[in-house]
Amino acid sequence: MARQLGAALLAVLIAVVAFGRIVPVSAASGDKQLTRVKGSVGYKKSLSDELHPVFSREDLPDDAYAITAADAAALLTLRDSSQVEIGSGTTVQVGAFNAVGAGQNQITLAQGALHFKVLHPQGGQSNYTFTTPTSQIAVRGTEGLIAVGQQGTQIACVACSPGDVVVQVGTKTFTLVTGQGATVLGTSAANATISVVNSNLINNPAFNQFYHGVNPLGSTAGHLADPTGSASGGAGGAGAGAGAGAGAGGLGGLGAGTTLGLAAAGAALTGLVVADASKPTPSPAPTPVPTATPVPTATPAGSPSPGPTVSVPSTPPSASPEPSPSGGYSALTVNPTTVSITSVPGSATFTVQQTGPAGTITIAQPNCGSDGAAASDSPNTVTFNSTSAPTTITVNASAAPTVSPAPTTACTIAVTGASGQSATVNVDIRTTGVIITSKKKH
Secondary structure, three states, X not given: OHHHHHHHHHHHHHHHHHOOOOOOOOOOOOOEEEEEEEOOEEEEOOOOOOOEEOOOEEEOOOOEEEEEOOOOEEEEEEOOOOEEEEOOOOEEEEOOOOXXXXXXXXXXXXXXXXXXXXXXXOOOOOOEEEEOOOOEEEEOOEEEEEEEEOOEEEEEEOOOOOOOEEEEEXXXXXXXXXOEEEEEEOOOHHHOEEEEEEXXXXXXXXXXXXXXXXXXXXXXXXXXXXXXXXXXXXXXXXXXXXXXXXXXXXXXXXXXXXXXXXXOXXXXXXXXXXXXXXXXXXXXXXXXOXXXXXXXXXXXXXOOOOOOEXXXXXXOOOEOOOOOOOOOOOOOEEEOOEEEEOOOOEEEEEEEEOOOOOEEEEEOOOEOOOOXXXXXXXXXXXXXOOOOOOEEEEEEEEEOOOOOOOOOOOEEEEEEOXXXXXXXXXXXXXXXXXOOOOOOOO
């Protein structure tokens, strides 16, 4: 009888885990717990060790590698009740857990996809850093998605207030807000190129796997594209969301084959800093577009630069992406792709044009990083048809960079047209006047 009762209790526990109602890490257990949602899940204390299988839920040793196989999914629960869903084909190392004020919680994602929800504790800010081969993502009180593959990193912001998500790749830093995503293509921060786009242009299967195969970003892109080449969330990944996230604080299900690593980032890993979930932007790697493009497109070959560059470096003053027109749309034309503003406040203009069936060109607000520059633009949407002429976009600068020397590009503007075409406008804001700032003494 006791054995039957024990078996029944075990079945109830498994059912609770399967539907995502994960009990917070208890005081009697470790500060990091790995829960199997489906498929083959395990961990290694070092990559050379044998895989230790996880059949239900187990404490995860410090600096261990959490690993999921194909068609598998797992959930990582931390002492502060923060949760990280692990998708398919992923490898992650998990460092020691540190309470707020005691140090950083390091999570190193080498391959695969994650859906994280870091809770914001009362009286303080969470202290999580996600590290990838090209980027570092510092997260505090936020929800977001990350995918990593051989071609780079993509991050999608689910809910980000201004200043909460700061992306750093090498020496380049910029911010993301709700409705934006970033794709960092390259093998390291030194050769990375950065594209920032509206998140509704992202339709990455690595992210969709956490939501039962449904795109969580409201994407208008009809085709699936994983610009990172992570292979996470492929065939069989669509149903991953039926696992742990289905009832756990809004987290969707986990994908298969993902390995999570939470550990201190190695010296070779640099990069992406996010402080409040952000959303990635898909870019079909097979079709590189030789133009400044913040949308899901592979980095144009032949433009390597010694340091990371935002979007694809623009060359001529008039950029016309050359992807062969699809759906009857012409190439998106932006002219020029670099504008200069020499006084603050000041303004400059550029034009956008595309023709074909009824469509819309979207002009994002300037992304001015953390150099002190500030600008806005209008209009932000342009509708077009088969006979549309160029439309003028006005950029208004309200502040110039406060760093010295001033950056060549103070802000970038993502322009997105129909059939997945896009371009980036670089904004150079400089002033010949003397800027005097004062700081309050504390």
